[in-house]
Amino acid sequence: DMQDFPTSRSNFPPRQFQRSVHIAEIVNDKLTAARTVVIRFLESDATVERMTVKVKEALGCVEEITLTDSQGNEIVDSEGTRSSSYWKQNSRKIYAIFEDDFVEFQNGRRQKTRRRSEETGILQEVLGKIDQLKQATETLQNATEAINLLSDLAKVKSTTARQAEQLHLVMDAFCCHVCKSLMSKPMFSTCCQSLLGCQMCVEHWLLNTNYCLKCRAEDFEFKVHEVKGLSAVLAFLKEVHTE
Ligand SMILES: [Zn+2]
Ligand SMILES: [Zn+2]
Structure with missing residues (x-):
């Protein structure tokens, strides 16, 4: 009888994960980790939108930030990024870039890409x-x-x-x-x-x-x-x- 088991499965606290996020600086058109914050999150936080909020909270900043992979590609909302299995792997490096820096970074990369594309x-x-x-x-x-x-x-x-x-x-x-x-x-x-x-x-x-x-x-x-x-x-x- 369930009454005899007050600590039934549903009473366990939800599982918590953690991951580090590198706060990026742009040096010579390249991403560099200026510092690192550690984010604790639940399965329900495992989306681009929620994780972005979490990083902003950890930084105590109001400025917009963009989460990217180590190449500076924006992490976009998709089936794949809506799960803790995406976010909990710390071998997958994640960077947070302040909005102004991100725009500057993309412009720099775009110019470089354009130069290359003229050749190929x-x-x-x-x-x-x-x-x-x-x-x-x-x-x-x-x-x-x-x-x-x-x-x-x-x-x-x-x-x-x-x-x-x-x-x-x-x-x-x-x-x-x-x-x-x-x-x-x-x-x-x-x-x-x-x-x-x-x-x-x-x-x-x-x-x-x-x-x-x-x-x-x-x-x-x-x-x-x-x-x-x-x-x-x-x-x-x-x-x-x-x-
Ligand atoms: Zn239309
Ligand atoms: Zn239809």
Whole structure:
């Protein structure tokens, strides 16, 4: 009888984890650990948003910070980063960069990338974006094909007619179903497992209708979600496309 066991399983305190986060300084366009803070967290804290708050609390700062990997790539919200198994591995180094420094760092890297891309062809630049895109779209069915195409494109050194055509296919995958331009703040729908369009376009659609704009499923408003972490990739695609 459960009454005889007051310390039943549900009464145990939730499991706590800890990890160190390096506070980064940018020296000669490279990340350097200025100091380290130790963050204690629960399973429910294991998201990019919550971990960012935790680091800010540990620093006692109000300035915005960005969490990155050791290469300075922003850690984005995804299936993979929504679990303690991602955050508790201390072999995976995590850096926190103050917002101003992060902008400066990205600008520096962008200039460097641009210089390099002039030598090896614009499509090489895509390579650096693929991991970011993969992480953000792991669970999105119709984005997988686009990512594979991006991978192929990144491997080539010059543009042939066929590759240019593939780049157009990638652009199509991220084309808004409403306004027909490259999505801004892309929205994903669970009814048809599809990237649908810009947040603004989808919200406008929802003003008059409550069915999916692609598959016509009912209760659309409960099925559509913003896809975080794709903005940087889309900004990049836009830039490549206009060049
Ligand atoms: Zn749109
Ligand atoms: Zn749908």
